[in-house]
Amino acid sequence: MTESVDIKEKDVFDLVYKLEDNPPIQEGLFAALQHLLAIIVAIITPTLIIGGVLGLGSEIPYLISMALIVSGVATFIQVRRIGPVGSGLLSIQGTSFAFLGAILTAGFMVKNQGGGTKEILSTICCICFVGAFIEMILSRFIHRLKKIITPVVTGTVVTLIGLSLVKVGLMDMAGGKWLLDNKPEQFGSAENLLLAFLVLVIVIILSSSKNHFLRMGSIVIGLIVGYIAAAFMGKVNFAAMSDLPIINFPIPFKYGFGFEWAAFVPVAFIYLITTIESVGDMTATSMISGEPIEGSLYIRRIKGGVLGDGVNSAIAAMFNTFPNTTFSQNNGVIQLTGIASRYVGMYLAGFLVVLGLFPAIGAFFRSLPNPVLGGATIVMFGTVGAAGIRIIASSEIDRRDMLIMAAAFGLGFGVAYVPEFLSKAPDAVQQIFGSPVTTGGLTALVLNILLPRTKE
DSSP: OOHHHHHHHHHHHTOSBOTTOOOOHHHHHHHHHHHHHHHHHHHHHHHHHHHHHHTOGGGHHHHHHHHHHHHHHHHHHHHHOBTTBSOSSSOOEEEOSTTHHHHHHHHHHHHHTTOOHHHHHHHHHHHHHHHHHHHHHHHTTGGGGTTTSOHHHHHHHHHHHHHHHHHHHHHHHHTOHHHHHHOTTTTTOHHHHHHHHHHHHHHHHHHTOSOHHHHHTHHHHHHHHHHHHHHHTTOOOGGGGSSOOSOOOOOTTTTOOOOOHHHHHHHHHHHHHHHHHHHHHHHHHHHHTTOOSSSHHHHHHHHHHHHHHHHHHHHHHHTTOOOEEEOSHHHHHHHHHOBOOTHHHHHHHHHHHHHHHSHHHHHHHHTSOHHHHHHHHHHHHHHHHHHHHHHHHTSOOOHHHHHHHHHHHHHHHHHHHOGGGGTTSOHHHHHHHTSHHHHHHHHHHHHHHHSOOOOO
């Protein structure tokens, strides 16, 4: 990409601080706090789901602490770039939702064989540790996959990621999945929607401000105002901050090391999918940071970022938590705040490690009411989808590309809107292709390989 195009991208996103800028410490910490608020629940939620469904009980608080600590270490590795490992972009790492189905399948497999909590976690951590090497190996060949992983493919994946996350944001605005399942009469109540739209309006107004301090603080200010309003309405659950240990220390392979081939295969496949997702996420991060999305520098960053994903997932398994991946919602935070500085990621890494060591602090963030969180995340998820569209638009779109996008979006959003479509398929197929990102991403990838290209 030429220098003139790079400048154009920087102008488009109106950055306050660019990738290599080191903002004043108070502004850097403030920006890091906003990234933290955008991801804290997303890091914790997969662990809560896995722990609850598999009945891991008393181990759940420890697993949550490890998820936060590892996310901090992984984020530092990505943004700092240690040797060839890491993208050097503001690529935030956290526990991946993509592995939920495969991990739950592995857990039930061990449970049905009579295994307890220790055996379940030892098997999950082992297969995730071994599977991480798949992503590490694939990272070395990213530069040879340029004709396969094109802007149309990565842009389609990023768009699918952002727009499929919108459902999560909208669910939170109305009160959250738990409320829908257990107290449906309160789901979508006027109080919940009022809280959500209060935060949404504040974030939009402040993000549009010409005052860069207000713009940088839009998410935090919106969440603080929403939290205070929710507290007065009696919607803050302070019980989440009780009965917690003072401190948690990481213990490598605390639960042992067990391996099951049948459980490993689905996890291995998801590592392949998350490689494609990570390429899309980091391409979006590069674009909105005013950095190139093609050329040698771009390829070096993507290779380092995917390698970082693999290394960080291996570290996660070693310290008793689940695979990590690059979070897409933080691209929304970059766009809203105008801060693309990778130094912000280092501050964020410190926040995450502290939260993991002292679980009571993390419990405060878990007490954020769903409508308050949804009011902020709905904008961030939408901006991720918009970034995907911009990636697609960065190259000329011909009839072949239109066909690829049509099939990918059609099948991807199709399984999201009509999940019963796969109801007669084997469980393994439902778990893999029930995700719009997996279905749409694979469709785009396969068609990009198979469809004949024009002479041009």
